[in-house]
Amino acid sequence: MIKGIKNYLNSKSWQILFFEISTYFFVGTLPLFLKINTIILWFFILGSIILSYKNKDWRINLKNNRLVLLTLLVLFVLGFFFSEYSNMAIKKIIKNLPLFIIPLFVLSHNKKTFNIKGIYISLGIGLFIGMLICWFQILMSIMSNNTPVEQAKYFFEWIYTSWNLVSPLDTHPSYFAILIVVFLTAIIINDNFKNIRRNRLKLGVLIFPFFLFLIETSSRIGVITLFVILLIYSVRKLRLKGLFLMIAVLFLIVFFSLKFDYLGSKFSNIFNSEGEIKIERYYRWKEIIKVFNEEDKWLLGVGLDSVDKIYERAYINGNFSLAFESNYNAHNQYIEFLVSNGILGLFVYIFVFFIFIYKTRLKQETLSFFIIFLLFSLSESVFRRSQGVFVFSFLYSLLILYGNPRIKK
Numbered sequence: 126m127i128k129g130i131k132n133y134l135n136s137k138s139w140q141i142l143f144f145e146i147s148t149y150f151f152v153g154t155l156p157l158f159l160k161i162n163t164i165i166l167w168f169f170i171l172g173s174i175i176l177s178y179k180n181k182d183w184r185i186n187l188k189n190n191r192l193v194l195l196t197l198l199v200l201f202v203l204g205f206f207f208s209e210y211s212n213m214a215i216k217k218i219i220k221n222l223p224l225f226i227i228p229l230f231v232l233s234h235n236k237k238t239f240n241i242k243g244i245y246i247s248l249g250i251g252l253f254i255g256m257l258i259c260w261f262q263i264l265m266s267i268m269s270n271n272t273p274v275e276q277a278k279y280f281f282e283w284i285y286t287s288w289n290l291v292s293p294l295d296t297h298p299s300y301f302a303i304l305i306v307v308f309l310t311a312i313i314i315n316d317n318f319k320n321i322r323r324n325r326l327k328l329g330v331l332i333f334p335f336f337l338f339l340i341e342t343s344s345r346i347g348v349i350t351l352f353v354i355l356l357i358y359s360v361r362k363l364r365l366k367g368l369f370l371m372i373a374v375l376f377l378i379v380f381f382s383l384k385f386d387y388l389g390s391k392f393s394n395i396f397n398s399e400g401e402i403k404i405e406r407y408y409r410w411k412e413i414i415k416v417f418n419e420e421d422k423w424l425l426g427v428g429l430d431s432v433d434k435i436y437e438r439a440y441i442n443g444n445f446s447l448a449f450e451s452n453y454n455a456h457n458q459y460i461e462f463l464v465s466n467g468i469l470g471l472f473v474y475i476f477v478f479f480i481f482i483y484k485t486r487l488k489q490e491t492l493s494f495f496i497i498f499l500l501f502s503l504s505e506s507v508f509r510r511s512q513g514v515f516v517f518s519f520l521y522s523l524l525i526l527y528g529n530p531r532i533k534k
Contacts, residue, residue: 140175143172144169144173145172145240147168147169149243150165150247151165151169152247155248155512155519156251156252156294156296156301157251157255159296170230177234186235190522193484193522194232196477200473201508214430220514223515223518226518228518232525234526236529239527241315242317245317245318248307248311252304253335255294256334259290259291259338262293285341286341286343287342290343297513298342298343299344299501300510301338303344305336306351307497307520309339310351310354346500346501354496354497405445408443409445409448409455410457412442414460417435420435422467423467424467424469426464426466426469427464431465432465433452433454456504456505456506457506459471459503480525481494481495482495488528491528494524
């Protein structure tokens with residue numbers, strides 16, 4: 126191992142080494158603490174600038190991807206021009222600047238600059254470290270109780286799942302769940318991990334802890350997304366093994382949903398016995414659209430500064446006391462852009478996905494990323510949290526570079 130590290134260090138220039146290591150650390154800390162991840166982001170940017178100065182082809186690379194960068198920039202700048210309180214709008218734009226900055230530095234390079242296998246391995250290591258931190262907290266909670274054997278039974282209940290599970294990382298369970306889905310689908314689909322997939326025992330040992338933690342997050346959208354990806358992948362490839370894997374995953378999801386009662390209750394609360402939707406978010410969305418309709422600003426929206434006022438009125442009108450007191454966002458990125466930037470803003474966001482389809486042709490795991498954020502945007506306001514901005518902007522731009530079939534290198 127030491128010999129391999131020495132060969133790696135000796136085979137590349139310091140500029141490339143600095144860029145690759147900073148990239149791995151940036152990706153590895155995406156599931157972890159935001160403050161650390163933000164600091165390492167600046168090292169990634171610095172490494173990108175140094176490497177671009179050495180290669181000197183960054184202008185051509187950016188020119189080839191100027192439509193991508195322009196569209197991402199427009200996403201939030203558009204809402205600024207229709208805001209009454211420009212100071213508040215500027216703060217939101219600054220918060221979401223990485224949505225433009227990260228792709229700017231990713232797309233300034235060639236495809237060969239990034240080691241996609243190393244990036245996925247870094248993500249897996251970061252996720253596993255985060256899982257160990259969370260499981261250690263659960264273990265300490267159990268052991269510190271007067272009756273640890275009795276306390277251990279709560280491992281399957283709400284007390285150790287969802288928000289309580291990832292509290293040591295100060296992150297959102299759905300974001301962590303989505304990163305697990307990204308990693309799992311890479312292991313199952315990406316050609317770089319064929320050797321792992323050939324050894325069924327090794328593959329099972331590798332993915333089980335990640336799958337278990339995914340269930341523990343109680344993220345419905347994470348579990349549903351993984352199932353949908355495996356289903357589409359199996360049908361698309363017409364592979365019997367993939368179909369059996371999908372059935373096995375479905376069985377495990379049902380089993381763990383029964384065992385982890387909080388996740389089971391979340392799934393059971395989607396529809397009632399008469400087939401009617403029970404999810405509170407659905408009714409909050411309807412009320413938000415109703416209040417937004419009263420503003421009569423469908424084309425251009427209410428602006429970035431007035432979005433929360435629309436939500437407050439909707440929560441008051443609909444008697445959503447918890448949502449009002451906790452200052453909930455819409456939990457739907459499509460609605461977020463519709464309210465802030467109108468139909469024009471929603472169109473720009475959808476156009477972002479069309480660019481991704483055009484650039485990648487949805488080959489391999491680019492299809493997985495597309496499904497993940499298409500569904501994730503239905504249940505979460507992705508760009509309300511910095512972690513969501515980092516994850517989306519990096520993976521979006523990286524996979525456009527990596528998945529573009531017209532780029533040979």
